[in-house]
Amino acid sequence: MTLTLAIHSSKGGTGKTSIAVNLAVAFAASGKNTCLIDLDLRGPSLCSMFKPRSHFWINDFLSGKCSIKDTLTDIRDEVGTKAHLYLSFSNPEIGEIRDLVSKDRDWQAGALKALMNGKKELAERGLDVIIFDTSPGVEYESINAVAASDMVIIVHNDTSACTSCTEQLITGVYSLLDKKCAIIDNMYHGNCLDLIDKERYGVPILATIPCMCEIATRSKEEVLVHTDPDHMFSKSIVSIKDKIEIM
Ligand SMILES: Nc1ncnc2c1ncn2[C@@H]1O[C@H](COP(=O)(O)OP(=O)(O)OP(=O)(O)O)[C@@H](O)[C@H]1O
Numbered sequence: 305m306t307l308t309l310a311i312h313s314s315k316g317g318t319g320k321t322s323i324a325v326n327l328a329v330a331f332a333a334s335g336k337n338t339c340l341i342d343l344d345l346r347g348p349s350l351c352s353m354f355k356p357r358s359h360f361w362i363n364d365f366l367s368g369k370c371s372i373k374d375t376l377t378d379i380r381d382e383v384g385t386k387a388h389l390y391l392s393f394s395n396p397e398i399g400e401i402r403d404l405v406s407k408d409r410d411w412q413a414g415a416l417k418a419l420m421n422g423k424k425e426l427a428e429r430g431l432d433v434i435i436f437d438t439s440p441g442v443e444y445e446s447i448n449a450v451a452a453s454d455m456v457i458i459v460h461n462d463t464s465a466c467t468s469c470t471e472q473l474i475t476g477v478y479s480l481l482d483k484k485c486a487i488i489d490n491m492y493h494g495n496c497l498d499l500i501d502k503e504r505y506g507v508p509i510l511a512t513i514p515c516m517c518e519i520a521t522r523s524k525e526e527v528l529v530h531t532d533p534d535h536m537f538s539k540s541i542v543s544i545k546d547k548i549e550i551m
């Protein structure tokens with residue numbers, strides 16, 4: 305069965321994309337055919353890390369202009385993973401991002417339907433894991449990604465604003481949509497060894513990853529799980545993958 309994860313957060317900049325990309329590489333390295341889809345249509349990131357070779361963007365698929373397979377770029381050979389690692393890129397053109405504002409409910413409803421069909425097609429093509437990288441908060445596209453997922457991975461940091469919004473998302477969105485959830489505490493500033501929390505708001509905490517300046521200062525194209533598997537961040541990601549697999 306194909307597992308679909310939405311990597312989401314209440315606030316921006318919590319580390320969703322870093323975690324989504326590294327998790328996708330970790331799954332593919334462990335032999336799972338994986339597809340990472342950039343559904344952060346308002347702030348595309350994947351195209352600044354990898355070069356698309358496909359002729360279409362995920363935006364085209366959501367608008368009904370192509371099939372999901374037309375949007376895929378396989379980076380297995382580049383990254384050297386055991387299984388396929390497909391990427392589906394969001395269009396970074398400013399005009400495309402601006403046009404999102406004018407997309408109405410009908411477009412968003414069509415996009416959700418497309419996403420559900422795309423998920424089915426990817427499952428039929430033998431994908432084991434699909435990961436949606438999302439926009440923060442409750443934009444339509446993020447809620448569509450959550451709705452189309454089997455499980456939401458909430459990337460959280462310990463600012464009070466993030467904490468209160470995360471609680472609202474859990475009770476007001478994920479629970480209403482009946483989604484399985486788990487939290488990753490990222491950019492933690494305290495001493496991880498002191499931590500005893502295993503859950504928050506009734507949701508399991510998969511990992512607490514410290515704030516490490518060198519993560520932010522390393523090259524944007526670098527995927528630590530691939531280039532530096534002994535790094536603490538990479539080890540956390542692999543342990544998160546292992547935990548997700550048995551949830
Ligand atoms: N544990 C960490 N310690 C320090 N820096 C981190 C950590 N995790 C991620 N970062 C850095 O934080 C910045 C934001 O990360 P990222 O782009 O993954 O967040 P995001 O949630 O996807 O942001 P957005 O909401 O804008 O899409 C990046 O520069 C990244 O390298």
Ligand SMILES: [Mg+2]
Nearest residue numbers: 320321344349
């Ligand atoms: Mg991001």
